[in-house]
Amino acid sequence: MLHLSTARTWRGGEQQIAYLFDELSRQPQITQLIVCARNSAMHRYCAQNNLPHVALVKGFSFNLLFACQLKQICSKYHIQLMHLHDPHAHQFAVLSADVFGNRVPCVLSRRVDFAVKNNRYSRYKYNHPVIKKIICVSEAVRQVMLPAITNQQRLVRVYSGIDLTKLENAAAKGILRNQYAINSNEPIIGNTGALTEQKGYFAFLDTARLLTNAGINAKFVIIGKGHLEKKLKMYAEAQQLQDRVIFAGFRTDVTDLLPEFNLFLSTSVAEGLGNSVAEAMACGIPVAATASGGTTELVIHEQTGLLSPVGNSGHLAQNVLRLLQNPALAQQLALNARQHIQQFSKAETARQTLQVYRHVLGSAN
Template sequence: MNDEAADDRPLVLHVRVVTETGGGPEKTILNSPRHLEQHGYRAKCVYLHPPQDPGFQTLLNRAKEHDAVLIGIPDRGIWDLSVLWKLWRICRQEGVAIWHGHDYKSNVIGLLIRAVYRLKLVTTVHGWVSHNWRTRFYFWIDRLSMRWYQQVICVSPDLRETMIRSGVPETKTELIRNAIVLEDYQRTCSPKEARVNLGFAADIPVIGSVGRLSQEKGFDSLITAVSQLHNEGINCQCILVGEGPQRTNLEQLISQQSHPERYYLVGHQVDVRPWLETMDVFVSSSRREGLANVLLEAVAMEVPIVATELPGTQLVVEHQRTGLLVPVGDHRQLAGAIAEYLRDDTFRRQLAEQALQEVREHWSFSGRMEKVVAIYDHLMNSQSFTRKNTIQPTNEPIDASIS
C-alpha cells in the first residue's frame, strides 16, 4: 500500500465547478490544503471544467504554487453523468471523509454520492449571481440541496440569513468570513514606481479595480465615474484587471467617454499584486457581492478603498474610518468619493492605515482555517461517523486530470 493509502488522517475533498481561470473562491480553496495539514487533515481539490478549457492550466499552476493537489474532471454539462461516476471513484479510491462543496452542482453531487458512500457534507456559500432563468433555477436547487448538508459555511451575514430563510436550520449555518494570507500581500514599492514598472505614466493617479468583467461587478458605473472626474478637470487613469463577458460592452462604453485613452482593460493577470501597487484608489463598484477577497488584498497592499454599500463589503469598510462607502449604482457619488481621496493625501493614507490594521487583526487566513477545522473536528467526532466505517482507500492512482 502506498504512503497516502496508509495515511489515516481524514481526507477533505474540495469540489467546485470552474470556467476559464476561476474566481475569488480559488484563493480560499487552493490555500486550504496546506493549512489543513497543520491540523491533522489531508485535503485535495477537484475542479469540474469545460473540456479543453485553456484556463484550467493556469489553475493547475496556481495549485502547484500553493502545494495543493488539484484534480481536473472535464464536464460537458448538466447531463454528463460520467462526472458523477468519476467523483464517486475518487471518493472510493482516496477514502474521502469530508466532502466540501462550493457551488450548486458540487452540492447536488455530494448528496448523490452520500447515498452510496458514507462521508460528511460541508459546503461554503460564496454568493450567487442570477444571469437568467436557468441560473436562477440552479441556485434554487442549490439552496434546496443545502438543507441536507451537515454544515453550511457562509462568508457574509446576509448569505447566512438567506440560507436560514431557505430552510437550512440555523444550527447548521456558520458565519466564517473570507480571509487572506497576509504574508503574501506586502507592498514593495510606491504607486509611482509600480506604474513605471508596468509602463504607465508615473505622475497620473490610477483609479483601479480587479474582478471578472461581468454585469454584477458594476464596472460601467466606475467607468462613468472616472469620466465625470475627467470632466471636472481631475487628471487620472483607470485600470481594470480581469476578463469576462462584458468586455466588449465596456470597451464600447469607454470609446464614448471624453478621454478613452485614459482607460486600460489589461485582461486576466495571474499575479494581481503588481497591479494593485499601481493604484492610488481601489474601487469595488459591485452591484451584488458576498465578500470579495480582492478587497482584502487591496487593503493589505495599503490601497485606499471606495466601495458600494453591500452587506459583505461593509464587514471590511466602515465609512470614513477604513474606507468610503457609496450607494450601489450611483456613479456621481462614486466620483465624489474618489475625488475626496485624490484631493487629500493625508486623509487617503489615514484611512488606508486604519483599514490595514483592521485586516491584520481580524482577517488572517490562519484564523479562518481554525474555524473551519473546528467544524471538521465536530463532524468527525460525531457518533454517526468513525474512520473504520469508511471504505478504505485503494492503490489506484488519481491523475491531475481525469478524462
Template sequence: MFSLHVDTARTWRGGQHQALLTVRGLRRRGERAALAAQPRGELFRRAAEGGDLHALAPRGDLDLRAAWRLSRLVRDLAPDVIHAHDAHAIAVAALARTLAGRRAAPPLIASRRVDFHVRGNAFSRWKYRQVDRFICASSAIRDMLADDGVPAARTTVVHEGIDIDRIERAPRLDLHREFDLPPGCPVAGNVAALVPHKGQRYLVDAAAQLVREIPDARVLIVGAGELAGALARQIRRLRLEGRVILTGFRSDVPSVLKGLDLFVMSSITEGLGTSVLDAMAAGLAVVGTRAGGIPESVVEGETGLLAPPGDAPAMARAMACLLRNTVERRAFGAAGRRRARAAFSAERMVGETAAVYAAVAGTRPAANRAGPPGTP
C-alpha cells in the same frame, strides 16, 4: 481530519483561490486535504505540485457519470468530510453521496461565497438540502440563506482570507511607466472579473464625473470577462480614452495594487470581495459599495468610504474626496492594512474552517436525505 475538496470551475476567480488557500493551509497544519478539480482548469494546474489531486470534469448539475466517479473516489479515500466549493460541486457531491450509499457518505460542507438567492427548482432545493453545513463568506450571505429557508444551525460565517505575506513581498509596479500615464497623476483602480454584478459600468460613469473635478485622475480596470467589449464602447462614448484603461487579465495584481493611490470596488452584489481584502493588505484606502459583505470588510470612515450600489455620482464624490485628501487617504490605508492582518488572514480562515469540519464530522446530519427528484 481528512477533507476531500471539490471545485468544478475551469476559470480562476476568487472562489478557486480560496479553495487552494484552504487546501494548502490545512496541509500546513498537518491535516490531509485531497482535491478533485477540473483537469483543464487553472486550479488543477496550480494545485498540481501538492499531490493528492484528482481529475473531475462534470458537465452540469446532473452529470451522473461524474457523480459516479466521485462516489468511487469517496469510497476509496474515505474522507471525514467533503467540502464543495461551488454550486456544481455541491450537485455532484450530493449525487455522489447518494450513489455511494448513506453509510459510506461523509458529511457535506459547502462554501457559499455569492449573495445570490438559491434557485427554486426541485433539483436545486434537493441538492441544497443535502448540505450539512454552509460556510458563508459573510453575514450578508448567511442572512440571504436564512431568507431562502436554510436554518441558522446549518450555517457558519467564516470570512474569506488572503495571503497577506505574499502581498507584502510583492514589488511595487510603476503604473505611470507601465501604462504611459502622465507623471504624478493620481491613479484609482478596480480589480474584478468583467461581469455585470461587479458594476464596472457604474465605475466608468463615475470616472466621467471624477475627471471633471480632477482632470489628471486616471482609473485602471484590471480583469477580463464578458463585458470587456461593452466597457470599451462605453469608454469611447464618454470620451474617456486614456483616462479609463482596461488592462485585461494581470498575473501581477499585488504589484499593481501597490502602484495605486486608491482602490474602488463597484459591485452591485458581492459575497465579501477578496480584491478589497487584497487592496487593504496593500495599504490602500477603499471606496466600495454597500453591497453584500463589503461593509463587513470596509469600515466606513476608518478604512474607506462606501456608496450605494449603482450610484455613480456618490462613487465619484467619494473617489474625489480621498484623492484630494492625501492625509486621510493614507490614514485609511494604514488602518486597512492593520485590519486585513488582524481579521482576514488565510491562517485565520483555515483555522475556522477546520473548526467547522470538527464540529460537523461524526454527527448525524439533520438534512433530508431523500433521493433527488425523479428517483425512487
C-alpha cells in the same frame, strides 16, 4: 478529506481553495485530495504544484458518470469529509448521495450574496441530509441564506482569507506607470476583478467620466477579463475615456501592481465579501466602494474607507474627490483598514474552517 472544485476558470473561489489547501497541509493529521474538472485552471494548478488530485471529465452539472466516479473516489481513498467549493460541486455531491448512495458528510461553501432560488429542488439541495454545514464568506451571505435553510444551525460565517504577509510587504515597482506611460503626477484609480455584471464596471466608467469632467487628471485602471470586456471598451470610448481608462487584462502579477494604485474604486453590484477590496486594504490603499453585500464588513464608512449606494456614480465621484483632496483623511482610513483587515488572513480562515470540519466529524461519530 476531499476538496471538490468543478469550475473551469480561476477566480476568487479557486484562490481560496489554494490558500486553504496550503494552510491545512501544515496540519499533520489531515490528508487532502482535490477532485477537479479535467483541463480546468484548478487541474493545471494541481499539476504544476504537485498537489494530490484526480481530474474528471465534468460535462454538465447533472453528469451521472461524474457523480458515480465521485462515490468511487470517496470509497477508494476512505474519504471522511467532502468540502464542496462551488454550485456544481454541490450538485454532484447531491447526485452522488441520492443515486449512488454516497453518504460522506459535506461542508458547502457559499460565496455569493444572492438568495437561493425559490423552487423545490433548490431548497432540497441546500437542506439535503449530507450537507452538514454551509460556510458563508460573510455575515451578509449568511443573512441572505437564512430563509432557505430549515436547520439554520447549519449556517456558519467564516470570512474568506488573503495572504496578509505577501500583501503588507508589497511595494510599488512602477510596472503600470512604465508599461502604460503614466506620468508621476497622474493618480492611478483602479479596480481588479472579472469583467462581469456583478462588479458594476459601467458605474466605474461613469465615475471616471464625472471625475474627468471635474478636472481630475487621473488614469483609471481595470485589471481583469470577462465576457463584458468588449461592451465596456465600447462604453469607455463612447464616454470619450479612451485616453483615461486602461484595460490591463488578466494579470498574474496583481500583488506587484496593487501598490501602484493611489486609490481603489470598487463599484460592485453584488459581493459575497470582496477579496479585491481586502487585498487593496492590506496594501494600504485608500478605498472608495459601493455598499454591496459583504463589502460593508470590510469597508466601514468613515473608518476604514468610504461607502456609496450601489450604482450611484455621482456619490462615488464625490467620495473619490474627498480622498484625493484630503490626503490626511485617505492616509488615516488606510491605516485603520490595515488594522481591521488582520482578521481576514488566510491562516485565520483555515483555522475556523478546520473547526467546522472537526465539528462535523465529531457529530458524525
